[in-house]
Amino acid sequence: MVALGGDMANTLIDKARAERERRRSGRSRMTALIGLVAAGGLGLLLALTVGGDPNEAPTCDGETMKRDDTCLIISSRGGGGSFSYEEMADRRESGNSAARGIGFGLAGLCAVLIVPTALRLEPSRPWGVPAAGPCGMCGNTNLREKKTTHSVSQGQMTYSCTGVVALCDLCGSSSVRQP
Structure with a gap:
């Protein structure tokens, strides 16, 4: 030795x-559980608030579109073209799906980890x-x-x-x- x-x-x-x-004393358990609940809550908040109101009209170059408008997007990275009102609404919704997925994923992961964390940091378990x-x-x-x-x-x-x-x-x- x-x-x-x-x-x-x-x-x-x-x-x-x-x-x-x-x-x-249970402080390590409470700290871990509070952290998991807070992270899960932030993930849920992100998932539910991203994108705003789906009934709101899409915008083109900062201007609100009307039903018969067409939006021309010029891009050197691809994805450009001429898009109708409905297509612009779909583009807005699909752009938010990744953020929603991350938010729901974080909330789900935190929900799954709560039980093992609570059991592992049980105050009656010896150090x-x-x-x-x-x-x-x-x-x-x-x-x-x-x-x-x-x-x-x-x-x-x-x-x-x-x-x-x-x-x-x-x-x-x-x-x-x-x-």
């Missing part, structure tokens, strides 16, 4: 303890995985460990340290080893 430097080891232990406390042996201080067999990473950015450089943190619920002891 290789020991990590004192300051970095303490930082990893503090980070692991904070993560364990967030899980136990980490059971450690291979008992606690070195008290002999308790409820020692749990988890891989933890801490990153620090200094200018354009980012330094990170990863270690497996073991925490004992009974005596409060902690240790860090390299993975």
Whole structure:
């Protein structure tokens, strides 16, 4: 077992303890669920509001078209030509279908992820995985460990340290080893 430097080891232990406390208190679960509901709501809002009123008259070059108007579109990228009122209305609707699809897709994805997220971040589920042996201080067999990473950015450089943190619920002891 290789020991990590004192300051970095303490930082990893503090980070692991904070993560364990967030899980136990339910804050991590609530944060994830609120984020999913907000993202799903934004997707639904996008899907339902994009395109405006389908009964509204289409526009050609910023001017509202009448039923017997024809719109001439000149394009060097293709898609140009002469279009009737109905064709312009169809073009407007088809242009919004991608945004609607993205919005409904995001809302659907968030709805599907809510249940697994809620179950995975259940506060009663213990933090980490059971450690291979008992606690070195008290002999308790409820020692749990988890891989933890801490990153620090200094200018354009980012330094990170990863270690497996073991925490004992009974005596409060902690240790860090390299993975």
